[in-house]
Amino acid sequence: MRYLSTRGHADRKQFCEILLEGLAPDGGLYLPEHYPQVDAAMLTKWRGLSYADLAFEVLSLYIDDIPAADLKAICAKTYTEEVFGSREIVPLKKLEDGLYLEALSNGPTLAFKDMAMQLLGNLFEYELARRGEELNILGATSGDTGSAAEYAMRGKHGVRVFMLSPQGRMSPFQQAQMFSLQDENIHNIAVEGVFDDCQDIVKAVSNDLDFKRQYKIGTVNSINWARLMAQVVYYFAGYFQATTSNAEKVSFTVPSGNFGNVCAGHVARSMGLPIAKLVVATNENDVLDEFFRTGVYRVRGSADTHETSSPSMDISKASNFERFVFDLLGRDGQKTKALFHDQLASQGRFDLSADAAFASAAQRYGFVSGKSVHADRLATIRDTWQRFAAMIDTHTADGVKVAREQLEAGVPMIVLETALPIKFAATIEEALGQSPTRPAKFEGLEALPKRVKLLPADVALIKRYIAENVH
């Protein structure tokens, strides 16, 4: 399998080449040259597999530069009951007939990003050792991504993490999760500023190419193909749990921000997994809902980007969306480049409403969308608790709200549960008048000793800190 750029660059790369890279040289995102197809015989064979073995089968279709035995060992080491809390890894929970939750958030940081990031940690360690190289991951986080990255990379050889977060802006639980890590290769940096300051610093450091090369700076953001590929696996696992034969179809509803999670659903569907609809659920930051309703993709300014009670979906643009648009436009790299490079830069929007491809987005690709706001989240959390005794988090609530608008008789609807309620306690208390349940292993988390460096929002000082801690 070779990988190409969504913006038409002529290079073709192997998996391990793009594993440690971010964007393609022309600013595009990497995608496989084609989507391998699964047939009925393969689905039948895969139906009975453990999650780790299923992951190995799916990944093998995309990776041919890691020996099979090594890849199998990496999958087996990643997807264990010990790390993810159950034998199924992503157990399906029935709410009522035809409506299910797929639990993706029982990993170390209680959010679905662990599903991919845990694999990424093991792939990075493997590939860096093979090359005899080191990597220093620099990132900015307002919550889930940073902690998932730290828990994936802690104690790994050849990798250090420098994670910037806006001081005092994360939920107390999220902050305690990150700052309580005592591993030597994990560096928490609390920046005196807001999330945008953190992101600007990461950009400034990454744009200093000499510094980047000298200190081997890399990232783990959601545009990494390996993360997306890892997420494809749980669409298969959810399908197998909700059906008994490969003649059945299911739909998925996905709480969405950067379009990473649901893009993996698009890949699974493109491989031939019998998915009827892919339902994109957004919060007040409805960039994606607007596109699927109108054909207009409009990036928001910071004044137009809302802070909501499902904060992991608070985005101004959807960084993985370019991958779907590339497929939608018949994989035309020049056209994709004209939209994402030229039009977005000059106008901040593009309009596909008159394009025949857009008219077929629902028909050919199964995409529909919906939006949920704070009042919807409260009502949905309350309703789900009262009727099914299931406590769901704010992001999953956005999913359940929108899923209910898209139910079809005879097609099971699977809502991806993207986090556990304990991470967003304040809104749960607002909805239910009681504190969320806390998994036993997180008792006393906030009281643990903290390891964090407080620094001003100053690029030079952050660079100096990195330089002093790379040896």
Ligand SMILES: *Cc1c(COP(=O)(O)O)cnc(C)c1O
């Ligand atoms: C990251 C995240 C999302 C959004 O996922 P995307 O891949 O960015 O669409 C939704 N819910 C939770 C809890 C998250 O952490």
